[in-house]
Amino acid sequence: MTRRGVLAAALAAALATAAAAQGDGRLSGFAFMGPDTQAMQKDDTANPGMLWVAEGEALWSQPAGQSGRSCASCHGEAAQALPGVAARYPAIDDATGEAVTLDGRINLCRQRNQQAPPLALEGRDMLSLSAFVGHRSRGMPIDPPDDPRLAPVRERGEALYRLRQGQLNFSCANCHDDNAGGRLGAAPIPQAHPTGYPIYRLEWQAVGSLQRRLRNCLTGVRAEPFAYGAPELTALEAYLASRARGMELETPAVRP
Amino acid sequence: MGRALINVPKTARKGEIVEIRALVSHPMETGYRPTGDGRFHPRDIINRFVVTWNGEEIFSADLFPAVSANPYFAFSAIATESGTVAFRWIDDRGGAQVETAQITVT
Numbered sequence: 254m255t256r257r258g259v260l261a262a263a264l265a266a267a268l269a270t271a272a273a274a275q276g277d278g279r280l281s282g283f284a285f286m287g288p289d290t291q292a293m294q295k296d297d298t299a300n301p302g303m304l305w306v307a308e309g310e311a312l313w314s315q316p317a318g319q320s321g322r323s324c325a326s327c328h329g330e331a332a333q334a335l336p337g338v339a340a341r342y343p344a345i346d347d348a349t350g351e352a353v354t355l356d357g358r359i360n361l362c363r364q365r366n367q368q369a370p371p372l373a374l375e376g377r378d379m380l381s382l383s384a385f386v387g388h389r390s391r392g393m394p395i396d397p398p399d400d401p402r403l404a405p406v407r408e409r410g411e412a413l414y415r416l417r418q419g420q421l422n423f424s425c426a427n428c429h430d431d432n433a434g435g436r437l438g439a440a441p442i443p444q445a446h447p448t449g450y451p452i453y454r455l456e457w458q459a460v461g462s463l464q465r466r467l468r469n470c471l472t473g474v475r476a477e478p479f480a481y482g483a484p485e486l487t488a489l490e491a492y493l494a495s496r497a498r499g500m501e502l503e504t505p506a507v508r509p
Numbered sequence: 510m511g512r513a514l515i516n517v518p519k520t521a522r523k524g525e526i527v528e529i530r531a532l533v534s535h536p537m538e539t540g541y542r543p544t545g546d547g548r549f550h551p552r553d554i555i556n557r558f559v560v561t562w563n564g565e566e567i568f569s570a571d572l573f574p575a576v577s578a579n580p581y582f583a584f585s586a587i588a589t590e591s592g593t594v595a596f597r598w599i600d601d602r603g604g605a606q607v608e609t610a611q612i613t614v615t
Contacts (some may be wrong), residue, residue: 298516301579304534307514458537458578 279500282443282508285434290455294507302384302453302505305460309385312378318369324382327366331385339383339390340502343491345402352406352487356383356462374481380460384451387504394501395448397494410492413485419476425489428470440509446497447490449506460505463490515596517610521588529560529568530583531596531608539574553601558582563592588614 283291293299313334314325328334342355353361359382360371372379397403414425428437429445436442450463457465464486468478479485516530533555540552552574560568567586591614599605 298514298530298532299581299583301532301534301581303514304532304579308534455577 281446281448285441285443290507302460305381305384306388309381312382318367320367335386335389337390337393339387340393340396341398343487344398345400354487354490380451384505390502391504394499395497406488406491407495410488413489419474421474423474446500447493448500449503452506452508454508513608515608515610517594517612520613523614525588526585527588528585532581537578555598555600558598561595590614
């Protein structure tokens with residue numbers, strides 16, 4: 254084999270082992286990680302994100318609020334809970350006609366259905382519940398709803414994705430479309446597909462949401478990050494989900 | 510609640526080498542992280558982790574601030590008799606926690 258042939262074969266082998274190689278050039282962040290981090294994600298006894306999934310499973314059947322009901326009272330036992338639901342978010346909440354993220358949807362159930370106060374976004378309980386609900390869609394394709402009410406939200410998200418921001422004046426696309434596969438310092442630049450959220454990030458030493466990840470990228474270009482739960486972040490989430498349509502969910506993924 | 514994920518095989522043959530794993534939920538606060546007002550978050554790490562098989566110690570470790578949050582332990586042991594594998598760890602707040610698993614040796 255020629256040297257180039259060997260390289261091509263090695264690259265093909267590397268891509269074939271990536272969890273979410275699509276054949277259309279789209280790759281999950283998993284494909285950009287070293288073999289140690291990939292092994293940590295793939296082994297449930299070593300993936301620390303599973304600690305949050307286990308906590309979320311315990312919270313699932315714990316009554317809360319004035320209703321005295323648990324998530325399980327309405328949605329069934331943990332083993333049957335909400336398969337494929339995380340793969341469809343953000344989605345439109347029919348009661349208000351507004352787009353909501355999965356975390357936002359969980360808080361709507363807390364408030365409307367449990368008569369309980371909303372959980373703090375990025376707090377331990379919210380991350381545990383969303384890790385649990387996300388894990389219930391693991392292995393399923395990202396499947397954003399064909400809801401025309403989502404179209405303007407995605408458009409807004411795409412506009413933000415292409416908007417140059419911050420003192421460094423970079424758009425998301427400058428890094429994740431124009432330079433994906435390159436490096437920013439030591440870190441490989443992934444394609445920004447939201448395939449594994451919430452993730453266990455080694456840098457955080459904890460589980461964090463997609464919004465935390467997006468806020469990190471915004472601070473990275475020295476822009477003022479949007480607040481947790483801000484409509485801008487919901488719009489970005491909705492655009493990223495449509496861009497990753499059909500890719501496999503890995504929740505809880507491990508990322509560097 | 511979700512304090513640890515323990516992995517011990519349910520059954521083993523006598524004399525078999527089994528792999529035992531534990532992933533423990535803990536922030537492992539090093540004591541070196543500044544609070545922003547010139548002080549530091551107080552150190553709170555798991556400082557000792559001990560595993561016993563029917564009361565007999567088969568593994569122990571002293572931990573230090575360089576160990577990551579949510580530490581992962583994996584080691585092997587020879588299956589001798591059926592019984593209880595107990596995992597016990599102590600952190601700087603002095604709290605001892607225990608998780609157990611049963612193994613049947615035939």
